[in-house]
Amino acid sequence: MHDGHVLMRQYILLNPGPVNVSPRVRDALLRGDVCHREEEFSDLVAAIRSKLLRAFAPRGYTAVPLSGSGTLAVEAMVSSALPAGTKLLVINNGVYGERILRMAEAHRIPTVELRYGWTERPDLTQIEQVCAHDPTVGAIALVHHETTTGLLNPVAQVGVLAQRMGKMLLVDAVSALGGEELDLERDGIDVCACTANKCVQGLPGVAFVLVREKVMQKMRDYPRRSFSLHLPLHWEAQERRSVPFTPAVQAWYALDAALDELLEETVAGRIQRYRAAAQLLRHGFSQLGLQPLLPAAYQSNSLTSLFLPAGMTYRALHDALKERGFVIYEGQGELQSGIFRVANMGHLTLDDFRRFLESLGEVLGMARSLP
Numbered sequence: 001m002h003d004g005h006v007l008m009r010q011y012i013l014l015n016p017g018p019v020n021v022s023p024r025v026r027d028a029l030l031r032g033d034v035c036h037r038e039e040e041f042s043d044l045v046a047a048i049r050s051k052l053l054r055a056f057a058p059r060g061y062t063a064v065p066l067s068g069s070g071t072l073a074v075e076a077m078v079s080s081a082l083p084a085g086t087k088l089l090v091i092n093n094g095v096y097g098e099r100i101l102r103m104a105e106a107h108r109i110p111t112v113e114l115r116y117g118w119t120e121r122p123d124l125t126q127i128e129q130v131c132a133h134d135p136t137v138g139a140i141a142l143v144h145h146e147t148t149t150g151l152l153n154p155v156a157q158v159g160v161l162a163q164r165m166g167k168m169l170l171v172d173a174v175s176a177l178g179g180e181e182l183d184l185e186r187d188g189i190d191v192c193a194c195t196a197n198k199c200v201q202g203l204p205g206v207a208f209v210l211v212r213e214k215v216m217q218k219m220r221d222y223p224r225r226s227f228s229l230h231l232p233l234h235w236e237a238q239e240r241r242s243v244p245f246t247p248a249v250q251a252w253y254a255l256d257a258a259l260d261e262l263l264e265e266t267v268a269g270r271i272q273r274y275r276a277a278a279q280l281l282r283h284g285f286s287q288l289g290l291q292p293l294l295p296a297a298y299q300s301n302s303l304t305s306l307f308l309p310a311g312m313t314y315r316a317l318h319d320a321l322k323e324r325g326f327v328i329y330e331g332q333g334e335l336q337s338g339i340f341r342v343a344n345m346g347h348l349t350l351d352d353f354r355r356f357l358e359s360l361g362e363v364l365g366m367a368r369s370l371p
């Protein structure tokens, strides 16, 4: 017999997705074998789309679930959202801003880049200047939560600016949606890409894009830069209760269950739960003498980057914590050897985080007593 609970608890995942999920989400994988061309799958897609809108964008938006990871949803957004002859202004202050730039280049979309250090927030005046001086900029792309560091970008302020300057706003909310406050309508977001297996607490294999309805209508006339990622292709099929290609059926069932759970908890409730977990962790880190990479005002609700304690490698810290049941996460790129990351996304309780802090204290104490 399988024991879902034991499997789920094999490790507490403190990496920023895929996250630990509830038994209910895991059990949804076992709803049975299904043909994606049958009514029951069409009903599932309709239910997922309507739950996504209820949770995140109740007015004026449409939801397009896609099989694949967060990168695929972001690339579908980037490759579909611009009319011919316009440029994408990319705000780049981390690995995922950089990835948007590379995607635009791969699809031959002209770009303007505003690059910042990985611990810096973008300069709104510079964004405004670029928009004012280059009328060919059609859209701004921004990562809401730069998972590289845990830095929260000022999406609402960029949204106000984009609306004032008449530019579209594309947001990579892959590691934010469900964990951070985001009001698509108020914040002037035209297209927003996200994944199931981070703060939404589903399983890997399905992602989604939320698109302003009016923008989706316009996109139908934009160049088709990719055969399989073109958002209007998926949207048109889903509006007809169909899908263009074979979806990851079981992962979609899990997303459906995860959305039920989210709607019961409420998005506001989830944000509050994540915030409380981050506060508990940060208090504990400070008591253990660990230094955060970012100032408190820049930090998200769901990820903390910390400098590695002197004399300890990431590998040693990771392995000692994994022996105790906790999976932490390495830094990326230029921060790879200097920091470690602790996420607090997923179906976890404050007690899980308290036990993690105890184990961390034990590991650091042990490390300090080594000759």
Ligand SMILES: Cc1ncc(COP(=O)(O)O)c(C=O)c1O
Pocket: 016, 017, 069, 070, 071, 072, 074, 096, 143, 145, 146, 147, 148, 172, 173, 174, 175, 195
């Ligand atoms: C902000 C952000 N964008 C995009 C991605 C890519 O998502 P995936 O790894 O699911 O392709 C991630 C993954 O961590 C992310 O954090």
